[in-house]
Structure formats: structure tokens, C-alpha cells
Amino acid sequence: MAKKEKGNRVRDALRAGGALPDPASSPVGPGKKDKGAKKLASAGERLAALQEALYAEGAGGGERSVLLVLQGMDTSGKGGTVGHVLGLVNPMGVQYAGFKKPTAAERRHDFLWRIRRRVPTPGHLGVFDRSHYEDILVPRVSGLLTAAERRRRYREINAFEQELTDAGTTLVKVFLHISPEEQLRRLTARLERPEKRWKFDPSDVLSRRHWPAYQQAYADLLDRTSTGHAPWYVVPADRKWYRNWAVAELLSETLAELDPQFPEPAYDVAEQLAALKGVGASG
Template identity: 75%
Template sequence: MAKKKDEGSRVRDALRITGELPDPGSAPVGPGKKPKALAKLGTAGERLSALQEALYAEGVGGGGRNVLLVLQGMDTSGKGGTVSHVLGLVNPMGVRYSGFKAPTAAERRHHYLWRIRKQLPVPGQIGVFDRSHYEDILVPRVSGLLSAEERRRRYSEINAFEKELTDGGTTIVKVFLHISPEEQLKRLKARLETPEKHWKYNPGDLEARSHWPAYQKAYADIFEKTSTGYAPWHVVPADHKWYRNWAVAELLIETLAELDPKFPQPDYDVDAELAKLKGVGVPA
């Protein structure tokens, strides 16, 4: 288990994957109890919203930067919940969400990155990938449809793709939501026992669960081969939803704070426009 760091530590540094993953139920950095995490998430929402507004305004004003949040994890790890609780804190006009399921027949006729490129954020946006191009290594590998040589080629292609994005002004935040098999079982059961959650359940989730060790090995290889200086991987323990939400929010806040987006300067004389308003009355 990773040693817990002081709350003042940078979350990105604390959660960056460099070796053994922390316990899925741990809190390696930041609040260790639910009440404190929920209180901090409220404050984090204010900071995240302000930074996102500045990034969006910068993009409207001609800036070329954006952020891409990549969420990966086993079923029930909380990718959708993270989007709802964290990105729900900001103006939806500045967010571009894309969820990637199994490719359609039309998508399979193209290179696997073709559908990914179509969903990239534009300047000023925070893009969110609920699953991503990494599914095109994970699923075929576990299914036995991808040779070692083909995996190596895809690792290289993905690294080159992400380097292209970062060179073009995108900051990539890759997050692995780390859930335990015990917690996953509880969540799958809750989906079946709660009528309002039946829509979330997929019988195929049990098939994926039966290959748990293979998926963990596949993820370990992905982290080793595709965690780069320009697009590193981070791990967020996800057994506790309250910790997961706080951690992802802080990862985004630190990323945006480092970008330090600026509101564009007006291309008009502010004082002159204010003077005009003084003589403007109510329309008849």
C-alpha cells in the first residue's frame, strides 16, 4: 500500500503511477474520511468552475489549448459517476463528453483511432473520454485477438498519437479508476437489487469479471508502455466514491492551475462602451 502523503502534496505527483498500485480502498493523498472529502469537493467545485470558465473564454478568444481527461477502469469503477459528480461542477458548454463502447461495423472499417479523433475537444474545452483508445488494446488482448507484435505496434501508435495531441495544445490527464473485485461484486449486486439501477447492469460484465487477472495484467502493461512524460498515467483508488470524486477533481484543478488560462482582452474600448450605456434608455 502506498504511504499516505501530507494533504499539501501535489495530487498529480502523489497519484502518478510509478510502480505498485495503492490499495483500492485507500486514500494515498488528501482527505481520508467521507465528511472531509465532501466538504473539500464543494470548495474544489468553485475552483474548478472558475478555471474552466477561464479556459473556455481563452478558447473563444482565439487560444489553442484544451484538456483531455481519459477515464479507464473495470466495470463499476465509476467512470460515469466521476463525469456526473466532477464535470457536473462546471459549465457544460465547456465540456465535450464521449463514451466509447464496442466499435460499430462502420467504425471497424477504419483505423481504431479514427473514431477517437472525431471526438477530440476543441480549444477551450475539457474533453472527457469514458473509456478510450486503450480499449482497443485491452479487450482484443484479453479476448486473444491481439498478438504481442500487434500490441507493441498499438502502444507505439498511441504514444505517437498522444504526442501529436500534446504538441498541438492538448493537456492529457489519464486516470485509472482502481476498484477491488470485492467492491465490484457489491456494486453489481446493488444494480440487480435496485430497480432504478437495472439499466446500469450488463450481463456481459460477469464475463469481463471472470477475466479479472488478465485485465489487471493488460492494464499493467499499458501503464508501463504508455505512461510518458507528456501523458503520464495516474491511479485513483475507487472503492470509495467520495474519495474518487475528490481526487479526480483535484487532478483537473492542478492541471488547469498550471495552464493558468487567461481571459482574453477585449478588442473594444471598455470606457467608451460604458459611456454609451449611460445614454441608453429602456426600449419603448
């Protein structure tokens, strides 16, 4: 069992509220890359141990789970976070769901329909790579959502997340915050490097034209949906090593607070040990 983590230092420091931090800053934790890498490794070990305990708790009938929601502008590092942070725990316990532009079939349902189908099952660490929040951001910036519809979606999202929380799922909602300059560097790299070109989509350039509108939409969204039961965290994401460390710590702190418990065996240990020794299997 992992050493129990004290406090909620990183969660407190990164919780949404007020002005957004500098995307290249370290509001908490390591300020330099080499230190960040070391701290990521130790956060990763804690996270892997805690996640194993959560998985065991679930296997024993426990109902709790954790859901990491990743949002951010194109190139903000959602996929990289999945690889570098979720890659630290056993894939058995991870349930990944990526949400792209809704399909025709999905659009015939309520916007939460496809989301509900992918919430993590007990004992698991779910990851949403984009999420129901896209269904406010994109139509809003495109001018396809009235203010009344937007308020209704906020209400529905808050109710949905309350429902998840009540059912035993702890949400960790992360906004990966990058600067437009860093995005330009990353989009340019995607175009210049042949093995990165598949990640680029011409719509990325169009979205970039709406940068201020998206920042406004995010600010409003953070304000309206950062609730007591499902707060948002803002992670400065211009530096990948800081982003990875911060997300690993947010998850690790959250899991430590849940303090998942290995289930008590439903059998008699001494009896089974005796039975085991009495059975001389040989190949």
C-alpha cells in the first residue's frame, strides 16, 4: 500500500479561480526540468500503487472510481499527458475515451449521451481526452449556441457531474493552459515533421483565429462549472515536464485522499495456506 499522501497542496494551488496563471509558470512544485523529471518519477510510483489499491478495492466490490477530464486548445498536450502520466499505471486499470467531433449518430442524441456511455467502471481511472465541455466551447465560439442554451448546458453538466460524484466517481478536471506563441511553435512542428503531420488538421488554423473567443469561453466555463463536487484545475502547460508533473500530482493527491483499501479476503488465510501446502501438484 502506498504511503498516504498528506494534504492537497497542488490541488489548492492550481484550483481555478481568478486570473489564469502564466502558461510557462510554476505556481507550485518544481521550477526546473531536471527536478520536474525526478518528481514525476516519484509521483508516478505513488500513483501506480494507489491505482492498484483502487483497482483491488473495485475487484472486491468497491464502487469508487476516478475520472480525469482533459481539456485545452489544440496542441495543449492532452495526448502527451495520457502517454506520460497515465502510462505510469497498469493499463488494466485505465479506461481511455477520446471524444472527437460528434458523428451524425451521436448528434441525434442529447450531448451527454455519448459521454455517459464512457464513464469509468468501479476501481478504474478513466480519462476523457476532450469531453462534454467541447459541446459548449465549439458551438459557442461558432455562434451556434444561444446564451439560454449555454446556461442550460452548464446546468445539465453540473447536475451530471453531481450524479457521477454521488455514484462514487471523483472528477479531476484539468484545463491545459498554453500560450498562443507555444501553440504556434507546436503547430509549425507538426507541419514540418512528416511523422507529426497526421496530428495536424486545417481546422486547427481556423480555431487559432478565434483564440481570444476561446479564452473567453474557457474563462466563463471554468467560472460556471468549477463546483465544490467537481472543481477545475488550471495547469500551465507550455512546458511539457511541468504539465506532466502537475497532472500526476493532482491524480496522486486525489487518490491519496480517497485512500483506497485492499479488500479483506472472503476466505480463511491460514486454511488456504494449509490447503495449498497439502496439494502436491507436479507437471
